[in-house]
Amino acid sequence: MKYSFSFLVVIALALIAGVGSQIPGMGYFFGVVIPYLAFAIFLGGIIWRIVYWAKSPVPFSIQTTRGQMKSLDFIKHSRTGAPDTNAEVVGRMALEVLTFRPLFYNTKSELREGPKITYESSKWLWLFAIVFHYSFLVILLRHLRLFLDPVPVWIGWIEFWDGLLQIGAPTWYITDVTLLLAVVLLFSRRLVNRHVRYLSLMNDYFPLVLLFSIALSGILMRYMLRSDIVNIKELLVGLVTLHPVINGHIGAIFYIHLTFISALLVCFPFSKLMHAGGVFLSPTLNMRNNTRAVRHINPWNDPNIKPHSYADYEDDFRESMIDNGIPVEKGLPPKDEPAEAGAEKKAEE
Amino acid sequence: MSLPKLEELSQSVWQGPSLSTGAIPTKEWMDTPVTFKPGGYAYPAKKEKLEYLDSQPGLNFPFARIWSPEEDDWLLPDNWKDIILKGLAERLDKFRSLKIFMDCCVRCGACADKCHFFLGTGDPRNMPVMRAELLRSVYRGEFTLAGKILGRLAGGRKMTVGVLKEWFMYAYQCTECRRCSIFCPYGIDTAEITIILRELLYSVGIGINWVIEPVSNSTKTGNHMGLQPLPFRDNIAFLAEDVENLTGVKLDVSFNRKGAEILFVTPSADAFAEPGIYTCMGYLLLFNALGLDYTWSTYASEGGNFGLFTNNEAMKALNGKMYAEAERLGVKYILGGECGHMWRVVHQYMDTMNGKTPANMEVPVSPITGTVFNNAASTKVVHITEFTADLIKHNKLNFDTSRNSHVRATWHDSCNPARAMGIIEEPRYVLDHVVDKWWEMPENTIREQTFCCGSGTGLNTDEIMELRMRSGLPRANAVKHVVDQHAVNTLACICAIDRATLTSLVDYWTPGVTVCGLTELVANALVQKGENRVDMPEGLRTMV
Numbered sequence: 001m002k003y004s005f006s007f008l009v010v011i012a013l014a015l016i017a018g019v020g021s022q023i024p025g026m027g028y029f030f031g032v033v034i035p036y037l038a039f040a041i042f043l044g045g046i047i048w049r050i051v052y053w054a055k056s057p058v059p060f061s062i063q064t065t066r067g068q069m070k071s072l073d074f075i076k077h078s079r080t081g082a083p084d085t086n087a088e089v090v091g092r093m094a095l096e097v098l099t100f101r102p103l104f105y106n107t108k109s110e111l112r113e114g115p116k117i118t119y120e121s122s123k124w125l126w127l128f129a130i131v132f133h134y135s136f137l138v139i140l141l142r143h144l145r146l147f148l149d150p151v152p153v154w155i156g157w158i159e160f161w162d163g164l165l166q167i168g169a170p171t172w173y174i175t176d177v178t179l180l181l182a183v184v185l186l187f188s189r190r191l192v193n194r195h196v197r198y199l200s201l202m203n204d205y206f207p208l209v210l211l212f213s214i215a216l217s218g219i220l221m222r223y224m225l226r227s228d229i230v231n232i233k234e235l236l237v238g239l240v241t242l243h244p245v246i247n248g249h250i251g252a253i254f255y256i257h258l259t260f261i262s263a264l265l266v267c268f269p270f271s272k273l274m275h276a277g278g279v280f281l282s283p284t285l286n287m288r289n290n291t292r293a294v295r296h297i298n299p300w301n302d303p304n305i306k307p308h309s310y311a312d313y314e315d316d317f318r319e320s321m322i323d324n325g326i327p328v329e330k331g332l333p334p335k336d337e338p339a340e341a342g343a344e345k346k347a348e349e
Numbered sequence: 350m351s352l353p354k355l356e357e358l359s360q361s362v363w364q365g366p367s368l369s370t371g372a373i374p375t376k377e378w379m380d381t382p383v384t385f386k387p388g389g390y391a392y393p394a395k396k397e398k399l400e401y402l403d404s405q406p407g408l409n410f411p412f413a414r415i416w417s418p419e420e421d422d423w424l425l426p427d428n429w430k431d432i433i434l435k436g437l438a439e440r441l442d443k444f445r446s447l448k449i450f451m452d453c454c455v456r457c458g459a460c461a462d463k464c465h466f467f468l469g470t471g472d473p474r475n476m477p478v479m480r481a482e483l484l485r486s487v488y489r490g491e492f493t494l495a496g497k498i499l500g501r502l503a504g505g506r507k508m509t510v511g512v513l514k515e516w517f518m519y520a521y522q523c524t525e526c527r528r529c530s531i532f533c534p535y536g537i538d539t540a541e542i543t544i545i546l547r548e549l550l551y552s553v554g555i556g557i558n559w560v561i562e563p564v565s566n567s568t569k570t571g572n573h574m575g576l577q578p579l580p581f582r583d584n585i586a587f588l589a590e591d592v593e594n595l596t597g598v599k600l601d602v603s604f605n606r607k608g609a610e611i612l613f614v615t616p617s618a619d620a621f622a623e624p625g626i627y628t629c630m631g632y633l634l635l636f637n638a639l640g641l642d643y644t645w646s647t648y649a650s651e652g653g654n655f656g657l658f659t660n661n662e663a664m665k666a667l668n669g670k671m672y673a674e675a676e677r678l679g680v681k682y683i684l685g686g687e688c689g690h691m692w693r694v695v696h697q698y699m700d701t702m703n704g705k706t707p708a709n710m711e712v713p714v715s716p717i718t719g720t721v722f723n724n725a726a727s728t729k730v731v732h733i734t735e736f737t738a739d740l741i742k743h744n745k746l747n748f749d750t751s752r753n754s755h756v757r758a759t760w761h762d763s764c765n766p767a768r769a770m771g772i773i774e775e776p777r778y779v780l781d782h783v784v785d786k787w788w789e790m791p792e793n794t795i796r797e798q799t800f801c802c803g804s805g806t807g808l809n810t811d812e813i814m815e816l817r818m819r820s821g822l823p824r825a826n827a828v829k830h831v832v833d834q835h836a837v838n839t840l841a842c843i844c845a846i847d848r849a850t851l852t853s854l855v856d857y858w859t860p861g862v863t864v865c866g867l868t869e870l871v872a873n874a875l876v877q878k879g880e881n882r883v884d885m886p887e888g889l890r891t892m893v
C-alpha cells in the first residue's frame with residue numbers, strides 16, 4: 001500500500017499530462033500554467049517554511065559534540081567535532097553538508113551468539129545518498145542550458161566531463177545513469193533493510209518514485225524528442241523571461257516530464273525534502289561549543305523561576321545547623337545565645 | 350521485579366524474535382497498542398512529591414494523583430488532550446530544534462540500530478527515529494495540512510489516550526544519551542524529543558517517582574537523597590576520617606564557609622553511596638594535598654540535576670542554587686565533581702538559565718598552576734578533570750603508579766561529557782599518568798560513539814531491572830570484550846550515575862569488574878608530603 005500508492009499517483013500524473021497536453025489548446029495549461037503555479041507554490045512554500053522555523057528561537061545551545069572540546073592548551077581540540085568559533089562551525093557544517101559525514105561513519109550492529117554485539121562499517125547509505133545528491137546537482141546545473149540564452153561556457157564544461165564516456169548516440173550522461181541507479185538503490189534499500197522497511201512511510205517512497213519518473217522521462221526525451229528541442233528551449237526561455245510562447249509541436253513526453261517536476265516542486269516545501277534547508281538550521285550542528293566561555297541568551301528565560309532560597313533552607317534546619325557548628329546567617333530566635341553558636345568552629349579531634 | 354537468569358536473558362536477547370534479531374513484526378506499529386506489565390515500567394511519581402513541587406514558585410507539576418499504568422483509566426484530567434496539544438504548540442514556538450526535528454527526518458534509518466534500548470530489547474519503537482515518530486505522527490495529524498487531509502496515508506494520527514500511553518512507555522526507555530544524534534545526517538537529537546515528551550507528560554500529571562522524588566528532595570534539602578545539613582556533613586567527615594586513617598595525613602574540610610576561594614559541588618551520591626564514596630575520598634585527599642582553599646555547601650549539595658529529566662523550569666530552579674550559594678559564600682568560582690548530566694546542565698544550560706554570574710565570581714584560575722580557564726570564563730565552573738589534567742601537565746602532582754597495581758582499567762566515556770561537552774582527552778590524559786597501563790574498549794563503543802550505562806535520566810530504579818540489563822547490554826558487552834582480552838578488572842568513569850548503574854550492570858553481565866571514579870585512581874596513586882600510609886592493596890577501598 002505504502003509504495004503502490006506512490007506508483008499509482010505517478011501513473012495518474014503521467015496519463016493526465018500525456019493525454020491532456022495533446023488536446024488542442026491544452027499545451028498552454030500544461031506547459032505554462034502548471035509550471036508557473038508549481039514554482040510559485042515552491043517558492044512561497046520554502047519562504048513560509050523557513051520563516052516558520054526562524055520564528056522559533058534557539059533557547060539553549062545544544063550542540064552535539066563529536067570530538068574533543070576546546071579546553072587546555074595541551075589537549076588537542078577537534079575543531080570540526082566541537083567547534084568553538086564561527087569559522088569552525090562553518091567547517092563542521094561544510095563537512096556535514098558536503099560530505100554527509102555522519103553517514104560516512106555509519107555502522108551496522110548485529111546481535112550474535114553470546115550475546116555479542118558486533119559493529120561494522122556500513123557505507124551503503126552514504127554511497128547511495130552521495131551519488132544521488134551529486135548527480136542531482138550536476139543534472140540541475142546542466143539544465144540551466146535550457147533556460148539561459150546565451151549558454152554560459154561552464155555549462156559546456158560540465159556537459160563535456162559528464163559525457164566523457166562517449167557511450168551511445170546521443171551520448172549518455174554519466175549522472176543520468178548514476179541518478180537513476182542511486183534512486184533505485186535507495187528505494188530497494190527501503191524494501192530490503194528490515195529497520196527501514198518497518199519505519200518507511202508513503203512520504204518516503206513517493207519522492208523516490210517521483211524522482212525516478214522525472215529522470216526516466218527526461219532520458220526518454222533525449223532520445224524521442226530531438227526534433228522538438230528548439231520549441232522546448234523557446235518555451236523554457238520564455239518561462240524564465242515571463243513571456244512564454246508555445247510554437248509548433250512538443251511531444252507528450254515533455255509535458256509528462258514537466259508535470260512530474262511540478263509535482264516535486266509542490267511537494268518540496270511541505271515534505272521531508274525540506275531537510276535540504278533544515279540541516280543548516282539544526283541547533284545540534286550549527287551551534288558553537290563555547291557555552292561556558294560565552295553566555296548564550298534565551299529570549300524566554302523566566303526570571304521568576306528561582307531556586308528554593310538559602311534563607312528558607314536555613315529556616316528549615318537552623319537549629320540542627322547551629323547545634324552542630326555548621327555556619328548560619330541568622331541566629332536562633334532571642335532567648336538563645338546566637339553569637340557564640342554561629343562562630344563555633346568544627347572540632348576535628 | 351525478578352531479574353531473569355543470565356542464561357535466560359542472554360538467550361532471549363539474541364534469539365528471541367525481535368527486530369534486532371531479524372524478525373520483522375507483521376503488524377504496523379500504529380496498530381499495536383502498548384501494555385504495561387510489572388517490570389515494564391518505573392513506578393509513577395508519588396502524589397505528595399508532585400504536590401510539594403507544584404507548590405514551589407515558578408514550578409508547575411499539576412494533577413498530582415494516585416494512578417497506575419496497569420489500569421485502563423489513568424485518571425487524566427478532562428481536558429488532557431487540550432493541554433497536550435496546546436503544550437505541543439507552545440513548545441514548537443519555543444524550540445526551533447523541535448520544529449526542525451519534526452520536519453527534517455528523512456527516515457533514512459541511520460540512527461535505527463544506534464540506540465542501546467533498541468539493541469537490547471529489539472522493540473521497533475525503540476529505534477530513535479520511531480521514538481520521534483511517536484510525536485511526529487501527532488504533529489503531522491494535528492498540526493500540518495497534509496497530515497490533516499491525508500491522515501494515516503501521510504503518517505499522521507490524532508492524539509488519543511493510547512498515544513499518550515505509548516509516549517509514557519517510550520519516553521522512559523530513552524536515557525537522552527544522544528548517541529543517535531551523531532549518526533543522523535541532520536543531527537536530529539532524539540534526546541530533545543524525549544525531553545519534550547516528558548515535559549508534556551508532566552503537564553498532565555504523568556511522571557516517574559525515581560525522578561520526582563530526587564527533584565523534590567533536591568529542592569528541599571539541597572541533594573537528591575534528602576540528606577539534611579548534618580548527615581550530609583557527617584557523611585563527608587566520616588570519609589575524611591577514613592582517608593586520615595589510611596594515609597596518616599590530617600584533612601581540613603569545611604562546610605558553608607564564607608570567603609573560600611572555591612565552592613566544590615559534586616553529585617551527592619558521592620557522599621554516601623558505594624562506590625561513589627571512594628571518589629569522594631579521592632577529592633578530599635587531592636584537595637588537601639594541594640592545600641586548596643575550598644568549601645563544601647550543604648545547601649548546594651547536589652551537582653546532579655534531576656530537573657533535566659522533568660522540565661526546563663525545574664532544571665533551572667535546581668541549578669540556580671549553585672550561583673546563589675557561590676554568591677552567598679563569596680567564592681571566586683565553582684569546581685564541579687565527576688558527573689554526567691550535571692555537566693550537560695553546567696556546560697549547555699547553566700549560564701543561559703541562571704547567568705550572569707554573581708559579581709563576586711571571577712574567571713577561574715588554578716591557584717596551584719596559575720592556568721586561566723578561559724573555556725569557563727563566563728560560567729565560571731571548572732570540571733575536576735580539566736583541573737587535574739592541568740595540575741599533572743605542570744608537574745604539581747607526584748604519582749606512584751604502583752599504588753594502582755591492583756587496577757587493570759578500561760575507560761567508559763559517559764554520554765553527556767562525551768556528546769554534550771566533549772571532554773574526551775582530559776580523562777585519558779589523567780588515566781595515562783595514574784596507572785601503568787589501561788585498555789580501550791572497541792572503537793565503536795567509546796569517545797563520541799560511547800554507549801550509555803542504560804539507566805540514566807532517572808531509570809536507575811530496581812523495578813525495571815530487566816529493561817536496564819537489556820539496555821546496558823551494548824556497554825556491558827564492550828566491557829566483557831576487554832575483560833576477556835586483557836583481564837581488565839576496573840571500569841573507570843567520570844559520572845556518578847554510572848558508578849551506581851554500571852556496578853549493577855557489570856555484576857550481571859561480566860562479574861568481577863569494579864567500577865570507580867577517575868579521582869579515586871588519582872588519589873590512590875598520589876604521593877603526599879608527610880604521609881604515613883598503611884598498606885593499601887586496594888587503594889582507598891582498603892579496609893582499616
Ligand code: HEM
Pocket residue numbers: 096097098100129133186204207208211272273275276277279455456457534535
Ligand atoms: C546536508 C545535506 C544533505 C544530506 C545529508 C541529505 C541526505 C539525504 C538522505 C539520507 C536522503 C534519503 C534517501 C532515502 O533513503 O530515501 C535524501 C533524499 C533526498 N534529498 Fe537530500 N540531503 C542533503 C541535502 C539535500 C539538498 C541540498 C537537496 C536539494 C534539492 C536534497 C534533495 C533530496 C532529494 C530530492 C531526496 C530524495 C527524496 C527522498 O528520498 O525523500 N538533499 N537526502
Ligand code: SF4
Pocket residue numbers: 453454455456457458459460461477478532533534535536537
Ligand atoms: S538518522 Fe536522522 S534522518 Fe535518518 S531516520 Fe534517524 S532521525 Fe531520521
Ligand code: SF4
Pocket residue numbers: 463464465466476477480522523524525526527528529530539540543
Ligand atoms: S538519545 Fe540515546 S536512548 Fe534516546 S533514542 Fe537516542 S540513542 Fe536511544
